[in-house]
Amino acid sequence: MTTSTTEGRKLYQQVASAIAEAIREGAHKPGQRLPSERDLAEDYKVSRPTVREAMIALEIQGLVEARHGSGIYVTDAPRAQGSAPELDIGAFELTEARRLIEGEVAALAAATITDEELVELATIMDDMVVENDKDVRGEGADRRFHVTIARASRNSALVNVVETLWDQRYKSPLCRAMLERARQVGVRPRIDDHQEILLALKARDPAAARNAMREHLGRVIDNLLTATEIDALERARSEVAARRVELARRSAI
Known part of the structure; x- marks a missing residue:
């Protein structure tokens, strides 16, 4: 699929909509890992930053989630959606x-x-x-x-x-x-x-x-x-969690 701006939508929105449609049609099932960022960029003929914006847009919609050291996965229970909301500029x-x-x-x-x-x-x-x-x-x-x-x-x-x-x-x-x-x-x-x-x-x-x-x-x-x-992002979350555990341990002394 080659994306363009002729539809009046930004590239990341076109990619996000295409992936969301594939999820709704069962091409990507709940719990399944999506193709890599590089592969998606090649498939949709867009840059990797565009794919990254599309992934974040899909996360905001509740359709996918990032898993540490593993990739992007379809959520087990995607929220019911009509058309994708306008998320504006990345x-x-x-x-x-x-x-x-x-x-x-x-x-x-x-x-x-x-x-x-x-x-x-x-x-x-x-x-x-x-x-x-x-x-x-x-x-x-x-x-x-x-x-x-x-x-x-x-x-x-x-x-x-x-x-x-x-x-x-x-x-x-x-x-x-x-x-x-x-x-x-x-x-x-x-x-x-x-x-x-x-x-x-x-x-x-x-x-x-x-x-x-x-x-x-x-x-x-x-x-x-x-x-x-x-x-x-996941490293940052892990570090924050570790700091919280250490703080709790120190507070208990």
Whole structure:
């Protein structure tokens, strides 16, 4: 099966719908392991990130579940479903858009940013360090850093686009689920990446600012790929469970 966007649905939705239909028709039975991510990507002629988004969408729907060190399985009692709910945009697609747009925003900002705005960015980075240390959810400082750069571009349309892309991170159930998984395995805003962006802006170097932003968001995509691997998530769950057992043991002393 070759998927396309001509049906007005995103690729991950087409793949998720096709697998859900196969489950309903009995091609994949309750308790049965689905083909590997690589095989599904080849079967549906899509990328592995698209397959991963489809798997997370199916998990949200209650049709499949991840099993540690084993793979993705059809649930023993899948919830009754009509048509698949609209899950909106995935984190890979969203971050790819941010990489394209925010790279150019940073280049423009490098030519127009003020000393006051540079000081503000440095202060926001301090807040980002605190949020990382305290495991604050919501990435408020990270969002402020990127929106401040957009405002330094002196283009209100670009500010609106950047803010909309950030807001979409929390409006989309699929994107929220993927970002939460990334946080569970320790993914946090990269301070060193943001420092490189700030240095390029301080140098008023548009090309360096563009490259720093694009490289940063490229690494975000790589981190999401790693963080949403089944084994990575299951390792995190196992470690949390082990810590809870150890805490209970110590509390009993």
